Amino acid sequence: MSGTGASGAELTIDLDAVVANYRRLAERAAGAECAAVVKADAYGLGADRVAPRLAAAGCRSFFVATLDEGIALRRLLTEPDIYVLNGIPPGGGDELAAHRLIPVLNRLDEVAAWSARARSSEATGAGLARAALHLDTGMNRLGLPESEVEALARRPEGLGGIAVAPVMSHLACAEDSDHPKNAEQLALFRRLRAALPAAPASLANSSGIFLGPRYHLDLVRPGAALYGINPTPGAPNPMAEVVRLRAPIIQVREVAEAATVGYGGAHRMAGPGRIATVPVGYADGFLRSLGQRGFAVVGGVRVPIVGRVSMDLTTLDVSLAPADEARVGVWVDLIGGGLDVDEVAGLAGTIGYEILTALGGRYRRLYREGGTPA
Ligand SMILES: *Cc1c(COP(=O)(O)O)cnc(C)c1O
Numbered sequence: 540m541s542g543t544g545a546s547g548a549e550l551t552i553d554l555d556a557v558v559a560n561y562r563r564l565a566e567r568a569a570g571a572e573c574a575a576v577v578k579a580d581a582y583g584l585g586a587d588r589v590a591p592r593l594a595a596a597g598c599r600s601f602f603v604a605t606l607d608e609g610i611a612l613r614r615l616l617t618e619p620d621i622y623v624l625n626g627i628p629p630g631g632g633d634e635l636a637a638h639r640l641i642p643v644l645n646r647l648d649e650v651a652a653w654s655a656r657a658r659s660s661e662a663t664g665a666g667l668a669r670a671a672l673h674l675d676t677g678m679n680r681l682g683l684p685e686s687e688v689e690a691l692a693r694r695p696e697g698l699g700g701i702a703v704a705p706v707m708s709h710l711a712c713a714e715d716s717d718h719p720k721n722a723e724q725l726a727l728f729r730r731l732r733a734a735l736p737a738a739p740a741s742l743a744n745s746s747g748i749f750l751g752p753r754y755h756l757d758l759v760r761p762g763a764a765l766y767g768i769n770p771t772p773g774a775p776n777p778m779a780e781v782v783r784l785r786a787p788i789i790q791v792r793e794v795a796e797a798a799t800v801g802y803g804g805a806h807r808m809a810g811p812g813r814i815a816t817v818p819v820g821y822a823d824g825f826l827r828s829l830g831q832r833g834f835a836v837v838g839g840v841r842v843p844i845v846g847r848v849s850m851d852l853t854t855l856d857v858s859l860a861p862a863d864e865a866r867v868g869v870w871v872d873l874i875g876g877g878l879d880v881d882e883v884a885g886l887a888g889t890i891g892y893e894i895l896t897a898l899g900g901r902y903r904r905l906y907r908e909g910g911t912p913a
Pocket of ligand 1: 576578624708709743744745746760761762763764
């Protein structure tokens with residue numbers, strides 16, 4: 540496939556692979572419902588393209604982070620349940636209800652507010668108001684801590700008017716299957732849940748699905764794995780590759796031994812060689828920390844990123860690539876196509892999640908569907 544990107548970089552997002560990943564995760568968690576987490580614009584890949592495909596593939600529950608993300612998603616999806624992980628923003632109850640969004644209640648005062656609202660609308664004949672109830676089993680981030688769950692368990696009328704589905708918690712260390720915290724969180728979640736009125740339960744994110752059936756409960760909530768990030772670090776990636784970032788070489792320069800490359804003269808050539816420049820930089824979300832550390836693939840050969848990543852440009856040492864592959868107009872791979880997103884993340888000192896959510900708006904985006912670019 541040759542590029543069409545008007546000499547800019549091209550981001551290909553394989554929607555068929557997202558759907559394949561969804562099916563794989565749903566199969567793995569068979570018996571539980573498989574939701575999709577599409578917060579942060581589907582991890583940077585475009586919720587407007589990703590979510591409708593997942594809905595068409597049978598996904599009935601979607602999670603976003605914020606009210607505004609929920610409103611945008613509701614415009615695209617009429618039927619499915621849409622959960623707002625960050626709960627009820629100040630004064631946001633009416634908007635949540637108007638767009639049929641389901642808040643994830645993270646605090647007792649949110650529970651009280653949603654219950655009060657549910658009771659008053661119940662009086663007008665509306666049914667129970669739905670909400671998810673988030674219990675904190677060890678993240679110390681969002682959700683009711685143990686003491687507040689106990690308080691609620693003593694006064695279950697505090698949930699009056701609310702149909703809780705699901706009661707949920709979030710794993711802190713799921714990507715490390717040997718971590719003792721996984722079992723601790725599962726045990727605490729079970730105990731807290733048993734103290735509350737019966738409700739369907741949800742605990743597993745992407746990696747949690749791979750911890751085994753005990754973690755699946757009624758609903759699983761994968762995000763990262765849908766988008767090709769490895770949910771089982773250290774073992775082969777069971778997910779299909781979704782993202783490919785490519786850019787055309789826009790200049791090739793012969794340089795002498797001891798010449799320096801780029802800002803700060805950060806790289807010094809150990810011998811005479813060739814430097815190729817591609818139009819991708821940190822303004823595109825191609826992380827500056829990849830300077831002197833990352834790689835590109837040119838004609839099947841891995842070549843190092845040398846010098847600093849600039850705002851709009853990145854330089855590659857193509858001295859060892861075949862000369863006819865390292866010339867102006869040839870496309871190189873920067874993510875995908877032999878450079879796994881998790882590997883790129885490792886080289887950048889971060890995680891695949893940050894690589895994806897940082898992907899900028901300047902790339903030409905191509906969505907692959909039905910095996911061809913859409
Ligand atoms: C982001 C998020 C998820 C999805 O996690 P992944 O690791 O991307 O699968 C699930 N649940 C909650 C509460 C989250 O915040």
